[in-house]
Amino acid sequence: MPPRRFILLGISLALVTVLLIAIRHAYPPLNTNIVATKAKTKDQVTSCTQHLGWLIPYQFAYPIQYVSRDIVARVRADHARPQLTIIDKPLFEEFTTLNLADSNTFKFERCLPPLELEVPHGMHMPVDASNMMFGVQTTIGRLRDTIKHMERWLPNTNARLFAIVQQSEGIPANVEEMAALEKEFRSKKMLVSVIHPVRPTDSFPQRYFSLANVMFAAKDDKTQWIINIDDDTFFPSMWELQEELKKHDASKPLYIGSLSEDWWAVTKYGLMGFGGAGLILSTPMAAIIDANTEPCKDHLGTSAGDITMMDCVYKHSTTKLTHITSLHQVDMKGDLSGFYESGRDMLSVHHWKEGSQAGYKLEMEKMHQVADICDSCFLQRWQFPGELVLSNGFSIASYPEGHLTGKKPGVTGTVKDAVGVEPINKINLVQMEATWNDEINVLHSLAPTREKMKENEKIGYKLLDSMSVPGDEIGYPGQKVIRQIYFKEGSEAGVTGKDTVLVLNWMSGGLDPLPPVNPEIPNVKGRKLS
Secondary structure, three states: OOHHHHHHHHHHHHHHHHHHHHHHHHOOOHHHOEEEEOOOOOOOOEEEEEEOHHHHHHOOOOOEEEEEEEEEEEEOOOOOOOOEEEEOOOOOOOOEEEOOOOOOEEEEEEEOOOEEEEEOOOOOOOOOOOOEEEEEEEEHHHHHHHHHHHOOOOOOOOOEEEEEEEOEOOEOOOHHHHHHHHHHHHHOOOEEEEEOOOOOOOOHHHHHHHHHHHHHHHOOOOOOEEEEOOOOOEOOOHHHHHHHHOOOOOOOOOEEEOOOOOHHHHHHHOOOOOHHHOEEEEHHHHHHHHHOHHHHHOOOOOOOHHHHHHHHHHHHOOOOEEEOOOEOOOOOOOOOHHHHOOOOOOOEEOOOOOOOOOOOOOOHHHHHHHHHOOOOOOOOEEEEOOOEEEEOOOEEEEOOOOOOOOOOOOOOOOHHHOOOOOOOOOOOOOOEEOOOOOOOOOOOOOOOEEOOOOOOOOEEEEEEEEEEEEHHHHOOOOOEEEEEEEEEOHHHOHHHOOOEEEEEEEEEOOOOOOOOOOOOOOOOOOOOOO
């Protein structure tokens, strides 16, 4: 190998090493982000009555295994969001076998009182995001399907969004349809403008690039950030996104985003903000992009819009990527439960729609609904006795072999001391479970990781549905309640073979103390009486 190649190879290896160190240090020290809470009193178990007629539309295979608990979200004084909180009280009592063919009203002999869980914030934090503009380019059909998802984060924020749409590639969208869609967005308190491409002949990357031109032309004195997104980019908390951007000087030309989780994609496409995670430009940076539209937009070297943006930034400024690790491109494929169960901070997520490259459809609007009770508690994790972990809005996971504590259920003392019992490896919940399909290199992004659990080692009850329930219906007059239904089909439920339903009723702890409820009232739905 010529000497020059040795030198270039050495420089490349050094740059990669520095990058990996910088990116890994961008994460907080994960092993210090676990807290434990100790109960002051023991839960009092009493009897209670629940009316469960609301389960009928789900058409479960009866009899089912059923359990429920009411949750009171208490705001932490420091507003912190630990990666994991260890609770020393159980989440549930034992399962009860129910058959709605017999009755819709059931008396349970063992009911736990409402459980208090600490969360960073209370109900949706008020946000004035008039300093932010968002841009997306998609088909009019996909944009229409995205209303229910954007409705979770965009309304009442004063942020503007510009959507460039086509009917399909190369076919213009109908003007009347566009106007009707824009009116629907506006009726839901979202400041969305639905527009045609800047030029009818613009290609996919050119439409993506032109979003920066459109937003820059529409900026006002309040505008600080211009943000390109995909139609499946989701921001769990606009308040948290604003808090993050406050750390960065918007008066300077900044190019902010996140790398792909897949190191192969980084080495192939470059050190760029991958578009699905959210590509954020300060207005001074957007001015540079706008001033260089002709050489950047009309002389493409790629078919990808985010790469075109990176090329323009690097060719026409000295600015380099500011990498925010909690913005997530989500370039893994297959089962992403390990990612969503990690407890990590997530300013954005991507690739969760049906047809995405992950191949893993999620109903984000249902998953995120608990944020109506506690902003920033979406995907927050709690560990409970009985080898149970709640990943809020995604799953409740049981570890029947004892991998959370290292103790086999039914065995006294540690497993390694028990005669004739195979030792149990205690898993580290700071590590992300690598459940995705491909063996991709995620050392720079998702590490530390651990191997995927075997089927007999972990039972996952995934979120089936979520909805707002009037507090009056379940014994909490005046309270707003978000009900979550976690479910596992009988064919996957192990030895029981029954459909399994776990219900959590979330309410805010910031309201008045809960009123006493008469335990003899038969139509109380979901109230565990203390």
